[in-house]
Amino acid sequence: xxxxxxxxxxxxxxxxxxxxxxxxxxxxxxxxVGISPLLPSNVSWINILDPTQQFIGxxxxxxxxxxxxxxxxxxxxxxxxNSIVYTDxxxxxxxxxxxxxxxxxxxxxxxxxxxxxxxxxxxxxxxxLISLISKxxxxxxxxxxxxxxxxxxxxxxxxxxxxxxxxxxxxGLYLNxxxxxxxxxxxxxxxxxxxxxxxxxxxxxxxxxxxxNLLDKSVLQKSIHLKSALLEFWAIFALVLFCAWLxxxxxxxxxxxxxxxxxxxxxxLSFLTPNGWSYLLPGxxxxxxxLLGGFNYMGLGLIVGSxxxxxxxxxxxxxxxxxxxxxxxxxxxxIILFVLFSxxxxxxxxxxxxxxxxxxxxxxxxxxxxxLRHSNRLIWPIFYITYLSIIFLIVKGIKKQLVSWIxxxxxxxxxxxxxxxxxxxxxxxxxxxxxxxxxxxxxFWQCAGTLYSxxxxxxxxxxxxxxxxxxxxxFAKKFNMGTxxxxxxxxxxNKIASSREKLLLSLEMGTFDKNALYIxxxxxxxxxxxxxxxxxxxxxxxxxxxxxxxxxxxxxxxxRNSVNEKETLNFxxxxxxxxxxxxxxxxxxxxxxxxxxxxxxxxxxxWSIGSKAQILLPLPLEKISSLEIEVSPFISSKxxxxxxxxxxxxxxxxxxxxSKPGTNWxxxxxxxxxxxxxxxxxxxxxxxxTSPKKLGLYNDERELAIGLISARFVR
Numbered sequence: 001x002x003x004x005x006x007x008x009x010x011x012x013x014x015x016x017x018x019x020x021x022x023x024x025x026x027x028x029x030x031x032x033v034g035i036s037p038l039l040p041s042n043v044s045w046i047n048i049l050d051p052t053q054q055f056i057g058x059x060x061x062x063x064x065x066x067x068x069x070x071x072x073x074x075x076x077x078x079x080x081x082n083s084i085v086y087t088d089x090x091x092x093x094x095x096x097x098x099x100x101x102x103x104x105x106x107x108x109x110x111x112x113x114x115x116x117x118x119x120x121x122x123x124x125x126x127x128x129l130i131s132l133i134s135k136x137x138x139x140x141x142x143x144x145x146x147x148x149x150x151x152x153x154x155x156x157x158x159x160x161x162x163x164x165x166x167x168x169x170x171x172g173l174y175l176n177x178x179x180x181x182x183x184x185x186x187x188x189x190x191x192x193x194x195x196x197x198x199x200x201x202x203x204x205x206x207x208x209x210x211x212x213n214l215l216d217k218s219v220l221q222k223s224i225h226l227k228s229a230l231l232e233f234w235a236i237f238a239l240v241l242f243c244a245w246l247x248x249x250x251x252x253x254x255x256x257x258x259x260x261x262x263x264x265x266x267x268x269l270s271f272l273t274p275n276g277w278s279y280l281l282p283g284x285x286x287x288x289x290x291l292l293g294g295f296n297y298m299g300l301g302l303i304v305g306s307x308x309x310x311x312x313x314x315x316x317x318x319x320x321x322x323x324x325x326x327x328x329x330x331x332x333x334x335i336i337l338f339v340l341f342s343x344x345x346x347x348x349x350x351x352x353x354x355x356x357x358x359x360x361x362x363x364x365x366x367x368x369x370x371x372l373r374h375s376n377r378l379i380w381p382i383f384y385i386t387y388l389s390i391i392f393l394i395v396k397g398i399k400k401q402l403v404s405w406i407x408x409x410x411x412x413x414x415x416x417x418x419x420x421x422x423x424x425x426x427x428x429x430x431x432x433x434x435x436x437x438x439x440x441x442x443x444f445w446q447c448a449g450t451l452y453s454x455x456x457x458x459x460x461x462x463x464x465x466x467x468x469x470x471x472x473x474x475f476a477k478k479f480n481m482g483t484x485x486x487x488x489x490x491x492x493x494n495k496i497a498s499s500r501e502k503l504l505l506s507l508e509m510g511t512f513d514k515n516a517l518y519i520x521x522x523x524x525x526x527x528x529x530x531x532x533x534x535x536x537x538x539x540x541x542x543x544x545x546x547x548x549x550x551x552x553x554x555x556x557x558x559x560r561n562s563v564n565e566k567e568t569l570n571f572x573x574x575x576x577x578x579x580x581x582x583x584x585x586x587x588x589x590x591x592x593x594x595x596x597x598x599x600x601x602x603x604x605x606x607w608s609i610g611s612k613a614q615i616l617l618p619l620p621l622e623k624i625s626s627l628e629i630e631v632s633p634f635i636s637s638k639x640x641x642x643x644x645x646x647x648x649x650x651x652x653x654x655x656x657x658x659s660k661p662g663t664n665w666x667x668x669x670x671x672x673x674x675x676x677x678x679x680x681x682x683x684x685x686x687x688x689x690t691s692p693k694k695l696g697l698y699n700d701e702r703e704l705a706i707g708l709i710s711a712r713f714v715r
Contacts, residue, residue: 058110071084079499080484151298151418196247200249216333264294296380447558462496530571539554577713617680631666
């Protein structure tokens with residue numbers, strides 16, 4: 001009896017809205033996400049680029065000793081590491097779970113839990129907002145379902161995980177529109193700092209809503225004294241700066257490296273563009289539109305609801321003038337904020353569907369605004385106030401007994417039509433995938449992981465994402481190694497440039513970090529790079545398609561003796577006079593020497609594809625006189641010849657015309673200037689290229705000109 005009474009006492013203390021939100025959010029989670037991602041030890045569903053980044057960032061962070069600032073993540077990036085903020089790993093949860101990291105399993109992810117929490121809190125704060133309009137439970141529940149099935153929110157699941165926290169925006173709107181209480185400043189402070197520990201865009205939107213509220217309360221409504229408002233402003237602003245430093249926002253100086261303001265502006269028609277999330281409205285999925293133009297589709301239910309709202313506005317059932325007057329005199333600064341956010345979201349590059357134009361703005365403004373380069377996201381407060389306005393107009397403009405039925409119809413339209421998007425999402429999340437490092441099959445990797453403490457890309461690229469980062473960051477994490485195989489939301493380009501310069505110099509001088517395993521880029525990507533190797537200790541090997549430099553490998557003990565790999569003596573391939581260089585799939589010459597403009601290799605050789613192609617070859621050390629290229633032209637009765645325009649090291653050699661079927665040899669005399677060089681870059685242009693499909697031969701749309709069989713330098 002005592003337990004029963006305690007249970008009912010606890011239930012009575014729980015807010016009814018919280019219970020409804022838990023039910024709505026949980027049901028939506030099971031429907032959209034499924035149970036599998038909720039299991040913390042299940043990481044096999046994590047496969048797409050951004051969630052992989054978020055998970056790996058957390059995996060490195062959890063094993064990093066606590067430091068100040070607490071958000072730094074030094075083993076992920078090494079020389080150009082920054083913080084948990086810039087792997088979008090939801091710092092708030094990363095900090096909480098890091099405390100308990102020793103108790104957690106090796107494979108532990110919290111992204112599934114975050115999706116569930118986001119949907120529950122989305123439902124909770126939407127119920128709070130709708131309660132300002134109606135106390136009817138049915139209206140609150142149906143309205144909350146519309147908010148939960150918001151396509152821009154669901155679209156971010158299994159993509160930009162932190163940005164599923166749209167509930168922060170709803171909470172900010174509620175604090176603006178709800179009745180004032182004596183905890184108002186504390187609530188805003190808690191909301192802003194929590195949002196800051198999730199994502200900078202959410203924080204900016206919440207801070208904007210707070211500033212609008214502060215101005216409305218102090219200037220228009222006179223419910224806050226101006227001195228108190230100033231004190232609140234400076235106190236929260238100081239706390240935001242301190243928190244930003246503490247969690248690692250200031251670890252990156254150059255934050256606009258990935259793109260500039262205007263590149264990700266909002267398409268004006270994005271509210272009505274389903275981008276593959278509707279069965280009824282036209283428009284196939286276009287990734288460029290979703291990411292560049294912003295995916296802000298309202299959903300069919302809310303589009304129909306907006307049409308009903310417009311009819312109600314112009315039917316004189318709702319006093320528009322009274323509403324506008326009330327809004328203007330009580331929420332003027334909130335309205336101004338919505339206008340400013342809308343302008344910023346659209347940016348200077350204005351797109352209306354497929355049509356667009358640009359407005360000139362100063363470079364200084366672009367530079368500052370580029371800190372929030374995904375400007376289309378700032379439309380979300382306007383997006384949700386639109387949702388709320390539609391529900392408000394329906395509730396106030398239609399007979400009470402019909403409101404729930406209309407909202408029920410809108411819920412059906414919203415959930416059923418957008419299921420084209422979220423059903424596919426559910427299927428994607430239910431699949432299991434292999435770990436990215438499964439491609440590293442050679443026993444060498446298992447051994448090297450125990451002998452080295454770092455795995456380094458040499459040199460790294462000045463980019464937010466490094467090549468093969470998923471493979472080698474996963475490998476590094478498995479063996480608790482540091483790595484510069486990274487993917488960050490933002491990076492400090494100066495730090496990468498400095499690291500790159502240091503690594504290139506160490507390769508040239510042979511001053512390697514003896515505790516680091518180096519993964520080198522292919523020779524063709526850095527043909528002028530020189531590497532000094534101590535053949536007594538160091539080893540250069542081709543392992544699973546990767547060029548690996550292992551310092552001190554020959555003198556390391558342990559498992560090294562069980563690895564038997566052929567040593568590569570030279571970074572730059574050695575070619576001898578009169579040596580045939582075949583380009584078939586029976587060797588790897590095509591990957592070494594063919595730069596661009598080539599199809600996939602076949603047993604005989606490889607086809608050119610497109611208007612241009614490029615070959616890069618190292619010259620033999622011995623004296624030579626010419627270069628011979630063996631080709632087979634793509635000719636037929638309908639195109640009896642092919643023309644090749646060849647340049648070597650930027651100098652035009654001349655056109656060559658091929659009309660003989662089968663093998664043709666092109667002999668190119670090499671000038672003394674070319675012979676004195678270390679490399680020859682051969683550029684080929686194909687004016688008469690055509691496709692087999694155009695000639696009616698077979699269904700192949702590739703534009704072909706020649707088949708490259710082999711090459712050789714002649715004495």
